[in-house]
Amino acid sequence: MKNILIYGQTDENGVLKRGCLELISLAQKISEDGKISMVLFGDESMTARKQAAEHGITHLIIIKDEKEIHMSLIKPYGKAIKKILDEEYFDVLLISATPVGRDIAPYVANLGGYAMMSHCLDAHLTKAGTIVWSGAGFGGTLRTKATFDGEGTQIVTVRPGLFSVPEPVTDTTCEVEVRESVLQPDDLLSLIRILKKSEIIDLESAEVVVAGGKGTGGERGFALIRDLADAFGGVVGASRQAVDRGWIGHEHLVGQSGKIISPKLYIACGIAGYVQHLTGMRDSGFIVSINTDPRALIYDVSDVCVVGDMFEVLPPLITEVKKIRG
Amino acid sequence: MNILVCVKYVPGEVDLELNNAHHLNREAMAGVINPFDLYAMEAAARLKDEDDSVRITALTMGPQGAKKALKECLALGAEDAYLLTDDVLIGADAYDTAKALAKAVKTIERTKGAFDAIFIGSKTIDGNTSQLAMRLCEELGLPALTYALTATRREQSLEVLVENDEGNRVYDIKLPAVLSFTKAEFNTRYPEIVRIIESEHTDIPTLSAKDIGYVKESKKTAIHMEEAGFAPTEKQGLMIEEKLGEDSAKKLVGVLFEEHLL
Numbered sequence: 001m002k003n004i005l006i007y008g009q010t011d012e013n014g015v016l017k018r019g020c021l022e023l024i025s026l027a028q029k030i031s032e033d034g035k036i037s038m039v040l041f042g043d044e045s046m047t048a049r050k051q052a053a054e055h056g057i058t059h060l061i062i063i064k065d066e067k068e069i070h071m072s073l074i075k076p077y078g079k080a081i082k083k084i085l086d087e088e089y090f091d092v093l094l095i096s097a098t099p100v101g102r103d104i105a106p107y108v109a110n111l112g113g114y115a116m117m118s119h120c121l122d123a124h125l126t127k128a129g130t131i132v133w134s135g136a137g138f139g140g141t142l143r144t145k146a147t148f149d150g151e152g153t154q155i156v157t158v159r160p161g162l163f164s165v166p167e168p169v170t171d172t173t174c175e176v177e178v179r180e181s182v183l184q185p186d187d188l189l190s191l192i193r194i195l196k197k198s199e200i201i202d203l204e205s206a207e208v209v210v211a212g213g214k215g216t217g218g219e220r221g222f223a224l225i226r227d228l229a230d231a232f233g234g235v236v237g238a239s240r241q242a243v244d245r246g247w248i249g250h251e252h253l254v255g256q257s258g259k260i261i262s263p264k265l266y267i268a269c270g271i272a273g274y275v276q277h278l279t280g281m282r283d284s285g286f287i288v289s290i291n292t293d294p295r296a297l298i299y300d301v302s303d304v305c306v307v308g309d310m311f312e313v314l315p316p317l318i319t320e321v322k323k324i325r326g
Numbered sequence: 327m328n329i330l331v332c333v334k335y336v337p338g339e340v341d342l343e344l345n346n347a348h349h350l351n352r353e354a355m356a357g358v359i360n361p362f363d364l365y366a367m368e369a370a371a372r373l374k375d376e377d378d379s380v381r382i383t384a385l386t387m388g389p390q391g392a393k394k395a396l397k398e399c400l401a402l403g404a405e406d407a408y409l410l411t412d413d414v415l416i417g418a419d420a421y422d423t424a425k426a427l428a429k430a431v432k433t434i435e436r437t438k439g440a441f442d443a444i445f446i447g448s449k450t451i452d453g454n455t456s457q458l459a460m461r462l463c464e465e466l467g468l469p470a471l472t473y474a475l476t477a478t479r480r481e482q483s484l485e486v487l488v489e490n491d492e493g494n495r496v497y498d499i500k501l502p503a504v505l506s507f508t509k510a511e512f513n514t515r516y517p518e519i520v521r522i523i524e525s526e527h528t529d530i531p532t533l534s535a536k537d538i539g540y541v542k543e544s545k546k547t548a549i550h551m552e553e554a555g556f557a558p559t560e561k562q563g564l565m566i567e568e569k570l571g572e573d574s575a576k577k578l579v580g581v582l583f584e585e586h587l588l
Binding site for chain 1 (some may be wrong): 348361419420421424451452453454455456457458459460461464465469471472473485487490491492493494495496497498499500503509511534541543545546547548549550551552553554555556560561563564566567568570571572574575576578579581582583585586588
């Protein structure tokens with residue numbers, strides 16, 4: 001039996017990030033009916049409290065503090081999580097590899113004298129009850145399986161987008177513990193301003209990403225890509241070829257120098273598939289590529305390869321997807 | 327202003343080799359400076375462009391071959407460079423690396439004076455653990471900002487533009503501090519030929535674990551690599567190649583529906 005603690009990151013509205021809900025599925029897979037706890041920062045009235053209970057959290061610790069974490073809270077929140085680990089033994093601490101999670105996890109690990117595993121893709125239990133963590137190295141070129149030595153808490157960040165959110169259930173019991181915060185934000189850091197917040201592109205937590213490359217030919221092609229992404233309720237991605245031509249902003253870049261993502265569905269349109277791009281998306285759940293070149297490199301990592309002109313395939317595809325998704 | 331830039335010499339993209347312990351065989355590889363570290367070096371060099379009194383020191387931990395990365399830093403604008411190398415550091419994880427680098431920083435500070443800022447890359451293209459900045463800042467007891475794009479000098483602080491999915495942010499961070507840099511939209515500079523030639527003649531001191539007073543510490547957990555291998559390179563994907571785009575689209579919709587993706 002494994003007791004698992006999840007850090008539940010919330011947004012400014014007190015809603016849990018999708019990646020944190022996905023962690024509950026992973027926790028259920030490896031907990032052997034152990035306790036699945038979550039620590040939240042915010043207040044008792046926040047939506048995240050209900051979300052956590054509905055999706056399978058049985059023990060919730062709410063620390064009264066800011067709902068939305070920002071840079072100057074990373075250290076104090078890390079200290080609070082470390083304190084929980086000191087007071088109660090958890091076999092595993094799971095943190096979603098969001099930009100914040102990627103900073104909190106090593107900070108907690110360092111405070112407690114732990115090693116930690118970054119950006120895991122999956123985990124399974126052996127018959128002997130050992131958790132084996134799967135990861136990727138060198139931009140997805142290397143696949144690894146690793147375990148933890150030692151008796152301490154296994155601290156792991158998990159890439160968002162790889163697991164489903166557990167189905168909500170209503171008749172759950174969740175023990176809620178509310179703690180007063182004693183945390184002081186790091187006053188050596190201050191936020192001066194936030195630039196362009198007009199368009200939020202959360203490539204890393206998107207379930208569906210529709211991406212365009214050189215083959216989109218520019219704005220006309222990206223208009224179709226945007227329509228398809230909207231039809232799926234997804235997000236627009238792009239290859240270096242498209243970004244460098246100024247067809248779309250750098251924040252959409254998927255690949256070695258952009259975002260490394262693993263949505264459930266990745267649709268690549270007019271993307272050749274150079275290794276730098278593959279690095280960013282090859283761990284996606286299901287990959288569809290649409291290209292006029294039947295020898296395109298992207299087909300090597302694709303589950304479905306559509307050979308054809310995106311300007312002919314995308315319009316009927318958008319219509320069909322809209323029809324089905326209503 | 328005194329800046330330390332930490333860089334890692336990483337294998338180039340081709341010819342990866344694994345040893346018996348499932349670790350990358352670092353001695354055997356032709357390497358490059360981790361691209362993210364080049365942005366840390368660029369940020370330091372830009373501060374130096376603005377103010378000639380800025381001094382840059384480069385530090386790397388790795389085998390003797392990693393001196394190549396330090397020579398490149400010298401050519402890019404660093405005045406000094408140190409190689410931290412020791413058998414005890416082979417196979418060091420992020421925990422060990424942060425402890426060792428912190429000790430090396432303290433050791434170098436004894437001769438070069440205190441550093442106002444420590445710049446590193448936000449991640450590496452080999453291990454990609456992205457752990458070091460937050461571990462190092464804790465070891466040194468300094469504030470940190472991660473995923474920085476640019477840094478501008480203010481009186482007692484740096485104004486830092488940080489990448490954020492919900493709109494980039496500008497922070498003010500009091501010095502001394504640790505900053506990790508990510509790739510920005512601009513390219514990093516090329517070294518000047520004169521400096522490349524000079525760097526060949528610059529002495530690069532070597533620090534051993536003993537020199538910095540590093541002893542491998544035991545930790546509560548350690549990672550044991552069970553298996554490492556190359557990812558399958560080719561999937562045999564389903565080909566859809568209908569004459570009409572509409573027919574291809576319909577066939578694709580059918581597949582997505584069966585896969586519960588629609």
